[in-house]
Amino acid sequence: MTDTRYKKMQQVLQSRQLDLTLLLERIHKPHNISAILRTCDATGVHGVNVILPDEEEKYRVSKGISSGNGQWIESRIHKDTNSAITTLKEEGFQILAAHLSDKAIDFREADYTKPTAILMGTEKYGVSDEAAEMCDKHVVIPMLGMGHSLNVSVAAAIILYEAQRQREAAGLYGKQQIAKEEYQKLLFEWKQPKMTRYCKQHGLDYPQLDEDGDLIPSDGFTTPKAK
Numbered sequence: 001m002t003d004t005r006y007k008k009m010q011q012v013l014q015s016r017q018l019d020l021t022l023l024l025e026r027i028h029k030p031h032n033i034s035a036i037l038r039t040c041d042a043t044g045v046h047g048v049n050v051i052l053p054d055e056e057e058k059y060r061v062s063k064g065i066s067s068g069n070g071q072w073i074e075s076r077i078h079k080d081t082n083s084a085i086t087t088l089k090e091e092g093f094q095i096l097a098a099h100l101s102d103k104a105i106d107f108r109e110a111d112y113t114k115p116t117a118i119l120m121g122t123e124k125y126g127v128s129d130e131a132a133e134m135c136d137k138h139v140v141i142p143m144l145g146m147g148h149s150l151n152v153s154v155a156a157a158i159i160l161y162e163a164q165r166q167r168e169a170a171g172l173y174g175k176q177q178i179a180k181e182e183y184q185k186l187l188f189e190w191k192q193p194k195m196t197r198y199c200k201q202h203g204l205d206y207p208q209l210d211e212d213g214d215l216i217p218s219d220g221f222t223t224p225k226a227k
Contacts, residue, residue, distance in 0.1 A: 017045055021088075025084075029123055041072050051079075093116060094117070097131060139159065
């Protein structure tokens, strides 16, 4: 890995937004999930919240579309809509649903500099009635054509880039939000994926990295043998 890529990793983690997230309500198409994660990575979103289509459904990502971006985004799974929204509200997030209703506002009128979770509904039915009722506000993307809706990944991208615009203007990307210990942990996992797997398999603490992201030898630590 080049020094340039390691520095890129540091810069990305330093600008990640912990208080901007998406809540994906039963979105099930892998290519949509992948495209959404790619936009999350591009706009500095650190993690997403996911309500699975059903208890047996796996959270799948299409690697071809995400271009591996799914590995850079944290995902938290919730068992249902009520618990997901309740949890996020308890954590201080305002919940904005991408949902057409009588009280919906233009998505550009919302304040995304506040801790914000943007709720995106299913591809076919949109946001559920339960979620719409629990959310703080509904936002819509104005449309001038014959169509009445956008693909969910496209809608998510449009809203996230407005959130990025507002947050950049407020200087929020220049303030590291990830705590130092978590930052070091994630940096190690991004820079040393093979060593990360080795440490987890053997119940070992991560060794320290030097300024170039290389392992610092330590007593009592045995590195895996090359195959």
